[in-house]
Amino acid sequence: MSSITNDNLWSRLTHGIHMRVSEEVGTATRLENDSQPFAGWGDANQAGLWSVTSTTGRICSLALLSALIVILYGRVLVSMAGQWWSDPNYGHGFLVPVFAGYLLWRERDRIHKVPVQGSVWGLPVMLSAIGLLILGTLGSEHFTARISLLFLASGLIVFLVGWQALRSVAFPLGYLVCMIPLPALVYYQLTFPLQLLASRLGASGLVALGVPTVREGNLLYLPNVTLEVVEACSGVRSLLSLLAAVVGYVYLSEPRVWRRCVLVAATVPIVILSNGLRLVATGVLSYFFGPGAEAGLAHTGLGLMFFALAFLSILLVHRLLRRSKGKSVPNPAH
Secondary structure (H helix, E strand, C coil), rough: HHHHHHHHHHHHHHHHHHHHHHHHHHHHHHHHHCCCCCCCHHHHHCCCCCCCCCCCHHHHHHHHHHHHHHHHHHHHHHHHHHHHHHHHHHHHHHHHHHHHHHHHCCCCCHHHHCCCCCCCCHHHHHHHHHHHHHHHHCCCCCHHHHHHHHHHHHHHHHHHHHHHHHHCCHHHHHHHHHHHHHHHHHHHHHHHHHHHHHHHHHHHHHHHHHCCCECCCCCCEEECCCCECHHHHHCHHHHHHHHHHHHHHHHHHHHCHHHHHHHHHHHHHHHHHHHHHHHHHHHHHHHHCCCCCCCHHHHHHHHHHHHHHHHHHHHHHHHHHHCCCCCCCCCCCC
């Protein structure tokens, strides 16, 4: 039954693409004769690019495209949302599409002014995205299947409204990468080195405070308790969440590209340092108040407190960068 359904779906898709390419050729001919591109997304109903001239027709067309995406990516989206819900490392995934939607709404006036000039070059992008979806599904590689959704959306935009339209929504679309969980191989390659680094920082901080500490790998031996820096304490969770927050923050608040890059790059050492300080605080609590003092609500509170500290550190770095712009070298006196 599933193969018959897939064949019917593929037949409808190829038929729709064939019709769309025919319309594109006809539209290109009309544009050459008239030498007048569409004024914007809102004026697309003035010519044959959409092949539907009424507002209701365009809404129906978008609804059909959305339904096609849901059919193709239903399982992918459900599994990704399930991972957001069950895996604390990616709980921020629920907020990423909401923020991307806010950016599109915030910049809607600028986006509507972009000329509508669809391009057939969007077709190979869409076909490549479907190929990635198939490969990811057959190979059980969730990241490949999920990232193909962004390529498909990019191809649809280029195919229907053109490259300039894609550039106008490039950041909101690209920001959706933050909602896609990392491949398992990459994730575990990150966690173990971060665990060891956090252990070193925690042990050094505790010794500096006068707490007797011996470190062996990711284990911290205190006189009355042994602390294990497990995978959840590696800092990956804070790193992924703070990166998503900082990328959105710098896009809204900082116009200069180099400052944006500096702030995003500063996120990594700031998270590593704040995670080390959190381990120091955990060790101090365990040393003075006994085993279990750092568990439960105290553990959650420490995590939130040092995450907030990391974000405030980003704000401080940003403020310092802004203050530095006013300093200039005086001209030598003649």
